Amino acid sequence: xxxxxxxxxxxxxxxxxxxxxxxxxxxxxxxxxxxxxxxxxxxxxxxxxxxxxxxxxxxxxxxxxxxxxxxxxxxxxxxxxxxxxxxxxxxxxxxxxxxxxxxxxxxxxxxxxxxxxxxxxxxxxxxxxxxx
Ligand code: HEC
Numbered sequence: 001x002x003x004x005x006x007x008x009x010x011x012x013x014x015x016x017x018x019x020x021x022x023x024x025x026x027x028x029x030x031x032x033x034x035x036x037x038x039x040x041x042x043x044x045x046x047x048x049x050x051x052x053x054x055x056x057x058x059x060x061x062x063x064x065x066x067x068x069x070x071x072x073x074x075x076x077x078x079x080x081x082x083x084x085x086x087x088x089x090x091x092x093x094x095x096x097x098x099x100x101x102x103x104x105x106x107x108x109x110x111x112x113x114x115x116x117x118x119x120x121x122x123x124x125x126x127x128x129x130x131x132x
Contacts, residue, residue, distance in 0.1 A: 037121040037124035042125045045058065064101055084120060087108070087122055088108060091104060
């Protein structure tokens, strides 16, 4: 009797933990989207080169699109892994979709020369912009 109750409690706790890990849209929060990574990524994005083209908070500006995920130009699904990849590699001039965006996006934030952990942090922040 006692054991069965313990097992049920453990099951309820496990289900609650699973629910908590899910975003409202049913998309699971990627493992690297931690509070610490989002905070570091926010600082790197909004003090570094990203905001010069994408605007503060990634709202979009003359030279680069909004990152709110309503309509991606380069990304397909907006997954965390795709975001890591595009930040690492950048967007070559010839690959730019909207001709209003005049300058290529350099990999690793160009002069910021982001390390892998920094790319992961910026990607965590960018992921949150389309998963509010
Ligand atoms: C020199 C301007 C510039 C800078 C600096 C820049 N980007 Fe970009 N970014 C672009 C352009 C241009 C595109 C592609 C837009 C297009 O295809 O029309 C792009 C695309 C993206 C995309 C994909 C958007 C989509 O609609 O699919 C992401 C995500 C992104 N940038 C994140 C970043 C991050 C994070 C940084 C900083 C590390 C950064 N960018 C710095 C110009 C820039």
